[in-house]
Amino acid sequence: MLKTFAIGGIHPSDNKLAANQPIEYLPLPQQVVVMMSQHIGAPAVSLVEPGDKVLVGQLIGEGKAFMSANIHSPVSGVVTKVDMCRDIAGMPKPAVYINVEGDEWLSTIDRSPEIKYECNLDPSQVFDKIKEMGIVGLGGATFPTHIKYAANDDRNIDYLIVNGVECEPYLTADSRLLVEHATEICIAIDIVRQARGIAHAAIGIEANKPEAIALMTQVAGRFESLEVVPLKMKYPQGAEKQLIYAITHRRVPSGKLPIDVGCIISNAGTMFAIYEALQKNKPLFERVVTVTGKGVKTQHNYKVRVGTSIKSLVEFSIGEIPGSVGKIISGGPMMGKAIFNLDAPTTKGMGGVLIMNESESVRQEETTCIRCGKCLNACPMGLEPYLFSALVRHERYAEARQRNILDCIECGSCAYSCPAHKPLTSEIRLGKAKVRAMMPKK
Amino acid sequence: MLYVSDSPHIHSADSTHLMMWHVFVAMLPMFVVSILFFGLSALIITLTSVVCCCLFQWVIERFVFHRPSMVGDGSAVVTGMLLAFNVPATPSMYWIIIIGALVSMGIGKMAFGGLGHNPFNPALVGRVFMLISFPVQMTTWPVAKQWISGQVDAMTGPTPLGLIKETIANGGTIADVSSQLPSWGSYVLGSMGGSLGEVSALAIIAGGVYLLCCKVITWRIPVSFIGAAFLLSGLLWLVDADMYLDPLHTLLSGGLLLGAFFMATDMVTSPMSHSGQLVFGIGCGLLTVVIRTWGAYPEGVSFAILLMNAVTPLINKGFRPKRFSA
Ligand code: SF4
């Protein structure tokens, strides 16, 4: 029996159309727009001025606040402006505009393909380096990695969990990394595990990636206390709390963090970035992005310099965007965000661009709840989505809070399952925001 | 032009319409069997019932609620079929079923606001109304055509349960009537006295399995319903086999299977959580045996389910899903 999480879950078809497409390099764009906030927390503070020449990997934004992250130039060239740009939702965000000239890297970055096993940094240096290199969680949450591993936290941590699940349909960036860079990922896990003094490390991979499981198991065997855990295919297997339960049988209590049950969890892609940062001195300025969809002829996994516009990425991938396209999503279909502004730049957290046909894009009209209980039985958190829907519509937020609306991880399983096509997740999101607004400020 | 909406951006193939369609398909074996055994009258009753249910819903939505009709979702068709399957195939039902359909849709469903808002299974509301208003017609049963044994003439006979109730009320024992109870084979294939839909256990179970496979229902309500009825009747039977019917006859008679697979599982009127569904099923099973054994009517399934429908909101409150991060 494959391991999995405790309750609920759904089985959308996984549509990993790009699963067998090796990672390709996207040609350099003519201009990049590097957002100063590609992470949770305060934006980085720009260190450059118009006219400055920058190299690939040069620090251009400093994460000064406690919760922030460094930003490095993804290209070489000339800074043209330091100004606002618009993100995928059309919201203004501070950014540095750079005109690309050549491809000149900082000399400190080791660009050789050779795999480096030895790490001669001592533990605190490891995390300083992770901070310096601007590493953030690449699974989508973009939480600054050095804060997560903050070594001065005295809680006992005995499990380092690596998320290689990629349970979102369509996305294949992580599974490609697992197949193409298994050794590097294992090296990073091993270094981080030892530096943080964690007893066990485990990497969870869903059973729909047998190639990755076989390869990782073989490679992981060469490292100490590193286990590969094949997991049942079920969404949301890759959600933090669900993955921790599947691997350790521990339940993260409501309102608590993985660290409260002795776990730290990082994405497999983040581990690859950590490898490059520690062993190759390479800051995080590029990542793998899956460009896929049922309506497009070619499926790709690109290595993309952050700051490349989404439009140029899509157009390079599929050519002119056909009229049959109805929606373009940053991320996967379950939790990704529909892109309003295609000119927005790519960011560290963007793992996929999903192109949907017009026919897939329109929500069906909502009908009355038939009290079938599908939403409630799909919910991995054991909540009552239909009830939240009614409570939110009647603005009974106190009751919603009492029924633990804040436990919701916004996985979308309820709305996915509802035969009445009720926008349950959207309503719950609204309810959560209202409940939070009502709560006393800490 | 691109659409923008929040996640999730995909949806399962499920829809209310599709679920109703599955229920419809699941009832086809019963429909076919009822026509085989009762002939044209089964066809007339079912068609009348379905047409009337749809018509009444449409009229009420159009002229009372002034809103576009939802007849297209198929729930009225399902109610119509279930209603027909719960009456005897006699000519007097041709017009009584129209009244049943009116009560089902008018009082059972639309009075509460339509599909999703009704606390009671509409088909059962209609059935119980007919049972109380037309007790004679509703309990005069044609024996199905004995095509296995070659007899073709329909004749009137009491249902097994009615027979037993009467005998025991008159001071007899079950042994006195056991020769008149249908054979096991006729239970399974059909050809015993009873309503349209309940003559063949095989057809009901086939439909039930189909519903399970399509994930329209879960196993919890039918299994706990049947299991509880089996256990309680088995216990009584062990205590006194003369006074109490054996558990197998209990299960195979009086529409218990039809109720367990098709009526109690109505999603609108049954609990949502897994534990709640078990409680609901057990309640239905126990009440059915209690009503049959000690109540005034020989058959208890409809009343048991309606009673449990009434406490469903309470069950939903008391048996919530288990919270993951409690
Ligand atoms: S979105 Fe929230 S309520 Fe809906 S299934 Fe996921 S966790 Fe449960």
Ligand code: SF4
């Ligand atoms: S899945 Fe939809 S129709 Fe079913 S109970 Fe939940 S909200 Fe109601």
